[in-house]
Amino acid sequence: MLTKLIVLLVGLVIIGFIVWWFFGKHEAAEVSADVSNDAQSIDVEVNGGYSPETVVLKQGIPATLNFTRKDKSSCLDRVVFSDFGINRALPVNETEEIKIDTTKPGEYQWACGMDMFHGKLIIK
Known part of the structure; x- marks a missing residue:
């Protein structure tokens, strides 16, 4: 009887974690790019996802996102x-510079090659 109760409780905890992981509202780090010499750039680390997940750029200023992949999984081998x-x-372990056209304001998404990990680009 005690074993069944323990298995039931562990199962409920696991189900709760899965629901939280997939449907819970998670705080995403939002970082604004550094602007200097009429250009802006931001570093994005790729390691089990993207950090930061949300990047804010100023409209009309040339922008570069510097992606550095630390994760060896094939899912994150493209952006x-x-x-x-x-x-x-x-x-x-190499930095890949990606130029972004900042002429149009708005919110844009980026993803890994398998569309499992996502990030957001806000131009304002």
Whole structure:
């Protein structure tokens, strides 16, 4: 009887964690790019996801996102900005500079090559 109760409780905890993981509201780090010499850039680390997940850029100032992939999984070996027509390979432990057109304000998404991990780009 005690064993069944323990199994039931462990199962409920696992189900609760899964629900929280997939449906819970998670805080995403939001970082504004540094602007200097009429250009802006921001570093994004790729390691089990993107850090920061949300990047804020100023409209009309040339921008570069510097992606550095630490994660060796094949899922994160590409970054795709479908709104900008960008689909770029991310070599492990190398920085890949991606130029972003900041002429149009709005919110844009980026994702890994398998569309499992996402980030958000806000131009304002």
